[in-house]
Structure formats: structure tokens, C-alpha cells
Amino acid sequence: MKDIKLAPSLLSADFANLERDIRKCEQGGAEILHIDVMDGHFVPNITIGVPVVSAIRKVSDLLLDAHLMISEPDRYINDFAEAGADMISVHYEVCNHLHRTLSSIKSHGKQAGIVLNPLTPIELIYDAVEYCDFVLLMSVNPGFGGQSFINSFHNKCYKLKSFLVDNNLEHIDIQVDGGIKIDNVREVVASGANVIVSGSGIFNGDVVENLKLMRKKATSLL
């Protein structure tokens, strides 16, 4: 099994004390900071953008993962890359020219990710998978933190994992995002995910303790 990476979603952090909360993520052993970018078009909510990624870059060496929930990601890839994101993911649902978009992310030396909404069929990206570094399977409808986990994830993740194994593509990470808590993380790992995004599951309560507990549960199968 692949190493587990924990990616706290800063959407649930205290925006007035972001640096303090980032330090807690570091202390708790997180590998990645997941940054949710929303435009009020592709998703109903508006969150944060390029200047915040630049500001975070200045205070942390953790991998920065920009999850772009925006209608026209091609227009902003350059900006997020220059701001210091290490990973940039785009939604399959808005990319008319996915190969071009993934190539553009990789041309900046960044990890490229394809994101699928909960009910977007996994088979649609089989031809694209070899051109990305990770696939993010949403387990809630994108737009808000604190929603309930949608079970369609498990079957989809299992199919993707099998596809990766059968096609010698196991270096590609499977990320899961939405409704992950300490008490259900084991199941998502069992289905094949190895990069775990969690917002309310980490930031509600003691961040350091939650991260340690989540890793313990997530790695209990390894």
C-alpha cells in the first residue's frame, strides 16, 4: 500500500489566524495544505484566491494543493503556479481540453490533478489518467465544508484503483475530499485512497490531536 498523506483543508481553519492554524497542521504531521479556490460560478460559494496562496507560501514549506473549483481554470493556472502551489487540480466537469490543461500545469513543474464530482463516472477519465499525477474523487458536492460523505465514492475509488493497478499506473495518487472524519477514514483508505483531505474533521477540536488520530486510523490497515 502507498504511504498515507494527510491534507487538512484550510477552508475550515480560522482565516483571521491562518498562520497559527498552519503551524498546528505542521505540528500534527500533515504533509499537504489543501486550499479550496471557489468562484461562485462552478460552485455556489466564493472563497480565496491567488494572493492567499502566495501569503501561505511565505510561511510554510508544506506542499500546497490548490483545488480549483472554478469554471475557467486555464485562465488562472499560471497565477497559481507562480504563487507557489505545488499541486493544482481541475474539475473534469469544466475542462473541454483536459490534455491541454494538464500539460499546462505540468509545464510549470507542478503536480496535476483531475477532480471528479461524486456522480461523474470514473470511466470518463480512463484515457486521461496517464497524463496526471493524482486523481481527486469528491465525496461531497463541492462548495462547502462540513457536508456528509456520499457513498458513491467507494465503488468509484475501487474501480480507479483496479484500473491503476492493471495499467501500471500505481504511481498516481488517489485523493479523497469531503466528509472525511477520524471515524470513517479507515474505509476510504480500504477503498484505495492515499491522500486524505479533511476540513471540519481536523479543525473542529484539537488540530494536532485530530491529525495524529486520523493518521493512526488511516494507517491501521497498512
Ligand code: DX5
Ligand atoms: C468542498 C471542499 C473541501 C472541504 C472539505 O468543496 O473541496 O475541501 O473543505 O470539508 P470537510 O472535510 O469538512 O467536508
Ligand code: ZN
Ligand atoms: Zn477541496
